[in-house]
Amino acid sequence: MRYGGAVVSRSPSFAGPPPPGGERSITVGRHRFAPYTRLTQPLVRDGGELRAASWDEALTRAADGFRATRREAGPRAVGFFSCSKSTNEMNYIAQKFARAVIGTNNIDSCNRT
Numbered sequence: 001m002r003y004g005g006a007v008v009s010r011s012p013s014f015a016g017p018p019p020p021g022g023e024r025s026i027t028v029g030r031h032r033f034a035p036y037t038r039l040t041q042p043l044v045r046d047g048g049e050l051r052a053a054s055w056d057e058a059l060t061r062a063a064d065g066f067r068a069t070r071r072e073a074g075p076r077a078v079g080f081f082s083c084s085k086s087t088n089e090m091n092y093i094a095q096k097f098a099r100a101v102i103g104t105n106n107i108d109s110c111n112r113t
Helices: 055-073 088-103
Strands: 041-046 049-052 080-082 107-109
Touching: 041 055, 080 088, 088 107
Parallel strands: 080 107
Antiparallel strands: 041 049
């Protein structure tokens, strides 16, 4: 849409074929036509290949990995990254887990943007 010779907005035209490259100029609402699939169960890696697993198996493997890293390289070898879009409570739990359970102060977040 133009206003005074300047482009002030744009929207895709779903009436015709997509432009070269196959993508529309605006991707909002695109998943309405091509929905993505979400994982409904955890995946674990066996011999370089991912396979479906139970939650108990996946969580046990994660805990074993944390334990092995702490044992071999110490707690400072583990780091955590927390999201600024999470609630304060979730960030608090993440830092508590990092410090009290794992024993590391290596925790950071992206709230400086």
